[in-house]
Amino acid sequence: MSVRSLPLATNRPGRWQAVQHLWQIPEQRLALLLLLPSLLVVLLTMLYPLIVTIRMALSSERGQFVGLGNLTRLATTNIFLESMSFTLRFSAFVVIVSLLLGLGLALVVNSIYVPMKTLWITILIIPLMVSDIVSAVVWRLMYHPTIGILNYALSLVGLPRVDWLGKSSTAFFSVGIIEIWRSAPFFFIMLYAALQLIPPDVYESASVDGAGGVRAFFDMTLPYLRPVMTVALMLQFIGATRAFGIIVGATEGGPGRATWTISYFIYRYAFRAQQMHFASAAVLVLVLLTIVAGVLFFRFVWVQRDAA
Amino acid sequence: MAGEPSRERTDGLGRIDRRVTRRQALKTGAGIGAAAAAMQFNVISRRSVRAQGATIRILVPQGALADGLTKTAPAYEEQTGNKISVEAFPYQDLQTKAITLAQTKSGEYDLYFVDDPWMPNLQPDINAVAIDVEYGYERDPDIFDVCYDVFSWPPPYGPVPQSVRDLGLETHQYGLPIVGNVILYTIRKDVVEEKGLKIPETWDDALAVAKAVTDMDAPFYGWTARQAGGNVDSIPILWSLGGDILDDDFNVVLNSDAGLRAFEMIKELDQYAPPGSVTYQTNEFAADFLAGRAMMGMTWPGDTLVAMEDPAQSQSAGKLLYMNPPAGAPGGKGASVLGNWGLIMNAFSTQRDEAYDFMTWITSQEHSLEYAKNGGVPFRKSNLNDPELVAKFPWYPAQAEALAAPPKWRPRTSAGSEIVQLYGAAVQIMISDDLSPQDALDQATRDIEDFMATAID
Amino acid sequence: MQPNASASNAGKRALVYLVLALALIWTLFPIYWVVVTSLKSNAELAASTPSLLPLQPVLDGYRTVIERGIPRMALNSVIVAVGTTIVSLALAVPGSYGLTRLGLPRRIGTPLALAIGFALIFPAIAIVVPMFQLAVRLGIYDQLGTLILLNVPFNAAFALWVLRTVWMDIPRNIEEAALLDGDTRFTAFRRVLLPAMLPSLIAVAVLVFIFTWNEFLFALIFSTSPRAMTLPIGIAAQVPQHELSWQIVAAAGTVALVPVVAATVLLQRYLVRGLTFGMAK
Amino acid sequence: MADVRIERITKQFGQAIAVNDLSLHVRDHEFVSLLGPSGCGKTTTMRCVAGLERPDAGQIFIGERDVTTLLPRDRDVALVFQSYALYPHMTTRNNIGYPLRLRGMDKPKRDAAVEETAMMFGIDELLERFPRQLSGGQQQRVALSRAVVRQPRAFLMDEPLSNIDALLRVTMRAELKRLQQQLGITTIFVTHDQVEALTLSDRIVVMEFGTVQQVGKPLEIYRQPANLFVARFVGSPPMNFFEGELRSEAGETVFVSDMLRVPVVAPRHAPANRVTLGVRPESLTVESAPSDGATRAKIALLEPLGYETIVHATIGSDVVRSRVADGEDLAVDQDVWLRIGSELLFDTQSGVLLS
Numbered sequence A: 001m002s003v004r005s006l007p008l009a010t011n012r013p014g015r016w017q018a019v020q021h022l023w024q025i026p027e028q029r030l031a032l033l034l035l036l037p038s039l040l041v042v043l044l045t046m047l048y049p050l051i052v053t054i055r056m057a058l059s060s061e062r063g064q065f066v067g068l069g070n071l072t073r074l075a076t077t078n079i080f081l082e083s084m085s086f087t088l089r090f091s092a093f094v095v096i097v098s099l100l101l102g103l104g105l106a107l108v109v110n111s112i113y114v115p116m117k118t119l120w121i122t123i124l125i126i127p128l129m130v131s132d133i134v135s136a137v138v139w140r141l142m143y144h145p146t147i148g149i150l151n152y153a154l155s156l157v158g159l160p161r162v163d164w165l166g167k168s169s170t171a172f173f174s175v176g177i178i179e180i181w182r183s184a185p186f187f188f189i190m191l192y193a194a195l196q197l198i199p200p201d202v203y204e205s206a207s208v209d210g211a212g213g214v215r216a217f218f219d220m221t222l223p224y225l226r227p228v229m230t231v232a233l234m235l236q237f238i239g240a241t242r243a244f245g246i247i248v249g250a251t252e253g254g255p256g257r258a259t260w261t262i263s264y265f266i267y268r269y270a271f272r273a274q275q276m277h278f279a280s281a282a283v284l285v286l287v288l289l290t291i292v293a294g295v296l297f298f299r300f301v302w303v304q305r306d307a308a
Numbered sequence B: 001m002a003g004e005p006s007r008e009r010t011d012g013l014g015r016i017d018r019r020v021t022r023r024q025a026l027k028t029g030a031g032i033g034a035a036a037a038a039m040q041f042n043v044i045s046r047r048s049v050r051a052q053g054a055t056i057r058i059l060v061p062q063g064a065l066a067d068g069l070t071k072t073a074p075a076y077e078e079q080t081g082n083k084i085s086v087e088a089f090p091y092q093d094l095q096t097k098a099i100t101l102a103q104t105k106s107g108e109y110d111l112y113f114v115d116d117p118w119m120p121n122l123q124p125d126i127n128a129v130a131i132d133v134e135y136g137y138e139r140d141p142d143i144f145d146v147c148y149d150v151f152s153w154p155p156p157y158g159p160v161p162q163s164v165r166d167l168g169l170e171t172h173q174y175g176l177p178i179v180g181n182v183i184l185y186t187i188r189k190d191v192v193e194e195k196g197l198k199i200p201e202t203w204d205d206a207l208a209v210a211k212a213v214t215d216m217d218a219p220f221y222g223w224t225a226r227q228a229g230g231n232v233d234s235i236p237i238l239w240s241l242g243g244d245i246l247d248d249d250f251n252v253v254l255n256s257d258a259g260l261r262a263f264e265m266i267k268e269l270d271q272y273a274p275p276g277s278v279t280y281q282t283n284e285f286a287a288d289f290l291a292g293r294a295m296m297g298m299t300w301p302g303d304t305l306v307a308m309e310d311p312a313q314s315q316s317a318g319k320l321l322y323m324n325p326p327a328g329a330p331g332g333k334g335a336s337v338l339g340n341w342g343l344i345m346n347a348f349s350t351q352r353d354e355a356y357d358f359m360t361w362i363t364s365q366e367h368s369l370e371y372a373k374n375g376g377v378p379f380r381k382s383n384l385n386d387p388e389l390v391a392k393f394p395w396y397p398a399q400a401e402a403l404a405a406p407p408k409w410r411p412r413t414s415a416g417s418e419i420v421q422l423y424g425a426a427v428q429i430m431i432s433d434d435l436s437p438q439d440a441l442d443q444a445t446r447d448i449e450d451f452m453a454t455a456i457d
Numbered sequence C: 001m002q003p004n005a006s007a008s009n010a011g012k013r014a015l016v017y018l019v020l021a022l023a024l025i026w027t028l029f030p031i032y033w034v035v036v037t038s039l040k041s042n043a044e045l046a047a048s049t050p051s052l053l054p055l056q057p058v059l060d061g062y063r064t065v066i067e068r069g070i071p072r073m074a075l076n077s078v079i080v081a082v083g084t085t086i087v088s089l090a091l092a093v094p095g096s097y098g099l100t101r102l103g104l105p106r107r108i109g110t111p112l113a114l115a116i117g118f119a120l121i122f123p124a125i126a127i128v129v130p131m132f133q134l135a136v137r138l139g140i141y142d143q144l145g146t147l148i149l150l151n152v153p154f155n156a157a158f159a160l161w162v163l164r165t166v167w168m169d170i171p172r173n174i175e176e177a178a179l180l181d182g183d184t185r186f187t188a189f190r191r192v193l194l195p196a197m198l199p200s201l202i203a204v205a206v207l208v209f210i211f212t213w214n215e216f217l218f219a220l221i222f223s224t225s226p227r228a229m230t231l232p233i234g235i236a237a238q239v240p241q242h243e244l245s246w247q248i249v250a251a252a253g254t255v256a257l258v259p260v261v262a263a264t265v266l267l268q269r270y271l272v273r274g275l276t277f278g279m280a281k
Numbered sequence D: 001m002a003d004v005r006i007e008r009i010t011k012q013f014g015q016a017i018a019v020n021d022l023s024l025h026v027r028d029h030e031f032v033s034l035l036g037p038s039g040c041g042k043t044t045t046m047r048c049v050a051g052l053e054r055p056d057a058g059q060i061f062i063g064e065r066d067v068t069t070l071l072p073r074d075r076d077v078a079l080v081f082q083s084y085a086l087y088p089h090m091t092t093r094n095n096i097g098y099p100l101r102l103r104g105m106d107k108p109k110r111d112a113a114v115e116e117t118a119m120m121f122g123i124d125e126l127l128e129r130f131p132r133q134l135s136g137g138q139q140q141r142v143a144l145s146r147a148v149v150r151q152p153r154a155f156l157m158d159e160p161l162s163n164i165d166a167l168l169r170v171t172m173r174a175e176l177k178r179l180q181q182q183l184g185i186t187t188i189f190v191t192h193d194q195v196e197a198l199t200l201s202d203r204i205v206v207m208e209f210g211t212v213q214q215v216g217k218p219l220e221i222y223r224q225p226a227n228l229f230v231a232r233f234v235g236s237p238p239m240n241f242f243e244g245e246l247r248s249e250a251g252e253t254v255f256v257s258d259m260l261r262v263p264v265v266a267p268r269h270a271p272a273n274r275v276t277l278g279v280r281p282e283s284l285t286v287e288s289a290p291s292d293g294a295t296r297a298k299i300a301l302l303e304p305l306g307y308e309t310i311v312h313a314t315i316g317s318d319v320v321r322s323r324v325a326d327g328e329d330l331a332v333d334q335d336v337w338l339r340i341g342s343e344l345l346f347d348t349q350s351g352v353l354l355s
Helices: A017-022 A027-057 A069-075 A078-110 A117-124 A132-143 A149-156 A168-196 A200-208 A213-241 A245-250 A262-272 A276-307 B022-038 B046-050 B064-080 B091-103 B116-122 B145-149 B189-194 B203-213 B235-240 B257-270 B282-290 B301-308 B352-363 B365-374 B387-392 B396-404 B416-432 B437-454 C002-038 C042-046 C060-067 C070-101 C106-121 C125-138 C144-169 C172-181 C185-196 C198-214 C217-222 C231-238 C246-266 C268-275 D042-050 D092-102 D107-121 D136-148 D166-183 D194-200 D218-223 D228-233
Strands: B055-061 B083-089 B111-115 B175-179 B184-188 B296-299 B320-323 B341-345 D004-013 D016-026 D031-035 D057-062 D077-080 D154-158 D186-191 D203-208 D211-216 D240-249 D252-256 D261-264 D275-279 D284-287 D295-304 D309-315 D318-324 D335-340 D344-347
Touching: A027 A276, A027 C070, A027 C106, A027 C125, A027 C144, A069 A078, A069 A276, A069 B437, A078 A117, A078 A168, A078 A213, A078 A262, A078 B437, A078 C002, A117 A168, A117 C002, A117 C268, A132 A149, A132 A168, A132 A245, A132 C002, A132 C198, A132 C231, A132 C246, A168 A213, A168 A245, A168 C002, A168 C268, A200 A213, A213 A276, A245 A262, A245 C231, A262 A276, A262 B091, A262 B416, A262 C125, A262 C217, A276 C106, A276 C125, B055 B064, B055 B091, B055 B352, B064 B083, B064 B301, B064 B352, B064 B365, B083 B091, B091 B111, B091 B116, B091 C231, B111 B116, B111 B175, B111 B352, B116 B341, B116 B416, B175 B352, B184 B189, B184 B203, B184 B396, B189 B320, B203 B257, B203 B296, B235 B257, B257 B416, B257 B437, B282 B296, B282 B301, B282 C042, B296 B301, B320 B396, B341 B352, B352 B365, B387 B396, B416 B437, C002 C246, C042 C246, C060 C070, C060 C246, C070 C106, C070 C144, C070 C185, C070 C198, C070 C231, C070 C246, C106 C144, C125 C144, C125 C217, C144 C198, C144 C217, C172 C185, C172 D077, C172 D092, C185 C198, C198 C246, C198 C268, C217 C231, C231 C246, C246 C268, D004 D042, D016 D042, D016 D057, D016 D211, D031 D042, D031 D194, D042 D057, D042 D077, D042 D154, D042 D186, D042 D203, D077 D136, D092 D107, D092 D136, D107 D136, D136 D166, D166 D194, D186 D194, D194 D218, D203 D218, D203 D228, D211 D218, D211 D228, D228 D240, D228 D275, D228 D344, D240 D318, D284 D318, D309 D335
Parallel strands: B055 B083, B055 B111, D031 D186, D031 D203, D077 D154, D154 D186
Antiparallel strands: B111 B341, B175 B341, B184 B296, B184 B320, D004 D016, D004 D057, D203 D211, D240 D252, D240 D275, D252 D261, D275 D344, D284 D335, D295 D309, D295 D335, D309 D318
16 A cells, blocks of 8 residues: 555646635635625626616606605505505415415325325426416416316316306406415425425324324424524515516406516506606516515525524 | 697606616626526527518407408418518507617517507607608509598698797608408397388487387397406597587687587497497497397497308398498498507518508508408408499498598597596496486596506697 | 235235335326427317327427427526526635635624525515616616526525535535645645535536526516526426417427436436435545 | 654634643554543644644644644544545545555555455455445444554544443454554554553553643552542542541541541641542452441442442442452441552542652
């Protein structure tokens, strides 16, 4: 074993030499250097538009300075208020139902009666990968008044037909279902993964302590899942408030303008109606809401992961 | 809406881009610009294509108009050696794209298909070529005047926004009609005869006929309409009954007795419409006629009439009567909506001569007919009155009549498209959510007023 | 007790299977329906009662979709998605390493991580108007590169966020062992750390690819010609407004679904890891 | 092979001083343990030697070379981590061969060296497996092989035995000892387990608060702890302590506390004040009948270990422990008499050994 005689194959000149040199600078400076490109890209992408948006929001479409005029106008514009209300109700509906569905599926797939779990996971997460626009199209074909399968199925069992996308109230649920179709798998996979992390002895000690199935679920499973649930809920809620492709694909905001989301409002005003300044005011409102959501989000999530 | 007099032309992008100097732009965008340069940007190089003879790129709405153009173009390519590139976008996007491109002074496309209500948004005096000035184009008497007028700018008659008037522009021809669409009323004349009814003269008559023939179980529907998001197909009812959305000074006047009557009429007619029709687009509308379960409706020649008159697919073929919309009152005259597509030459095109050559080629009597057969819609008197064609396309006389009437056009303001959309949204929600006609009128009025408060004209 | 217990087990088993059956229908039937619709003829689509199978399958939808340049748009989507994935990872891999591995003090590291986390939830629609104006000014709208530039920040933030947790899970000792074995910090990164985190890297790459493949808003606004139109725009464009055929949009939807479903099946393991932020190994 | 000289190194993390002005000379071929409670600076000291930390002050020499500022890779030392730090994506073969690969050794020679080392550790069957397919003990051997294969100038081991189960630990301990004797590579071994330190080391360095408390051969450390800290830390069960003072009585020096009077050997330097008497449990004999010089106590607890019994007895409020070879006749609550065999005296205030 004449290893000692071999020199370390180190300083041979090569294509990596320049990079290697870079990596010998002090750690913290290197850290910042490595982070800088991402930070610049990410932060500039938020900050630059934000500054422009603020400037635009303060002036009218003709470019005259109007101060907070656009924002106060927004507060009295029905279309905006109704879009806002729709967005929040819609998001709440979507995440609650998705959570329940995802949790149920996670528990079922996790149960000992299910063989080939990998296969089931694969199938169940497919919708998660399908884009919003394709999901909208896919479901629109199901909802269709004449070629759709849903009304036909209803008629087979003697139920009255439903105007799936044709009434404000049903469109709310119908579009919601599309979004649920896409987001329930997210809850499913997150919660299923979290279930795997629950140590089995927790259940054993629970059953020793006399906690039966339902009790064990509420006393043991649920508390273990709660952190993951919170993260998933918040992420999906924030995601749902951005609903855009689904609206464009499924209803174009209709019937009437019953399914306008904030994103759709901004799009319509900025790019169809060419009121970019007015739309910028709406963007500001959205950003403010995001900041609030962000603070709440990191309160919960940050503490959980990084305190550990 | 009145706006203060100003020569400052605004666009949807605000005023920023006009004021920014090259240097400023370079400064702001240096980072991104550098990154952009480093990347493979132009996936397809335009220049290399142009080297081998002109390629004329045309922005076209997706569907029959684009497909028809694709079929018609080879003849031109063979004749001239120039290439025609038909680039299709769906209707809603097309508007955004065309206006955006105009604002960015893009030479991307040489010709735009433009729906007539978009003319104000396009600012033709800046973004389009006045062919009467540039090429000495003269009107062809074979083409309806209204089809020329609608692509003239500023509009030769009718209300014009103050800000446009303030510019003191002279009216010129900025485009040629390519699709002579006008909304028609159609009805199954065989059913009318069979049931011993009369062809409706007024909308009240139409309602009565719809009521008489409807059989929800058969099913057979007395009335069918496109009602999806903010479409315009109910405007002829509004106009025929004497209502309107805006007056000549661009005030919202929808909320009137006539407006109320119109909304009531629309709602009553819907009782005889197929269930689910509230989300109907053209295709569902046409499907009812193809399946022979619809009695009457408002239709655009450009979309689906060829299929509806094709015995191979349609059970209504040969049984439909086409006419100008019914009137508001006996002895009155129904008002139709003009919906022409024009071929507009991009002012920033680098191959104007080639583009002009194609414009005149495709709008010539022979080739526009060819295009009409492939999916376009005629706009020439000679074509619309050609007996051979009329036998095949029975709506031609009605279309000619409607175009000669002439039909009204939609508001000539850049806010026009959105105003009509908001109107349509209120009509749709009235039907879908069972809103009272008065409430729907109120909603439409409020929405449009809100919108116009921040819009530029 | 025994017979009772087994009866209740059988009951539970039946319930589980019922739920699974419903979940299967719920998940896959919409996809089945889009495929079936894509094969139906116009006449069949006009019928009052829809059929579960295409009676006379036709490929008209696919033919039209090809004529209308869907393959070109799919290619555009691939270019944008691959480009975004490469650039995002090129930013996020060293970035997340720097954020977690190099002894950055918490008072600096935490706010930076928070800023990146915030970018994750920043609404894309909020940057669209200013970025569009900028792109116009620079003359770079309607280009695939611009779409990549727009997609990168959001996806880089996502990748950074996930990789951050991945780095935190890779023991520092492994890196130190490599340093002692004769690596420099850089070669240890390249030869030991990167390979060690490869599965997570693949997971993130696949997700970024799929996110970008599915991206709709930027593509809708920043593409004005087929040069930069991506598949989602192409699909939205096929929703019939002024024409008859639903099978066209169904065909376009099927074209978009195939790679996604295939990727899900093939890369399931990685997807789960990435989606759960490394929680499931 | 080389000696390792640590000269007056200091390492601070923020406000906390991990290593304080520490000097140590590990001779060539020597096996030295750094022993101390967690947070005493032993791991930091070792990491400074490895080059994973750079000391704020002081110098480190390996052989003749000042390595203080050298990168880890240039020091030619191997470190076995507590967590083994195997490369998860490499097979056993590649893990062991990795340092050789970095030295540019060609594959045939590398494989030969890897196989030879693997044979030595009995893991030659596992060469194609990945770390996740190995048991803890097997991973441990791979980690050792990786360190051994390149014959470094010094081995550094950071609690390498603490993650394996008790039985295996005993085996591995013996194996480590044999290995070190066979290869004769200078080794610095960090542990908080005194048994490991005592059984393996040529010398032990006991540390606390970043400073060396005592350096010495295992038995020296055990028998002559330099101060109260070392006395307390080394030995299990721990030494018994009694606080009191020294008095001179009839020319004899006697340790006096509330409960005890013990004649002791007079220290060379008389203490200024109170002293602490330390008695190892084995120096405390338990008698069932009173006798002169024995102190009465009461048995509180008995821990029979088979080969011996640990007796916990109370003298007043103090608990003392004694180990007796045969404790079958003893019972809890029984009164017994304790006799001190040999003792150590410490200055209570400074902790320094007086005797």
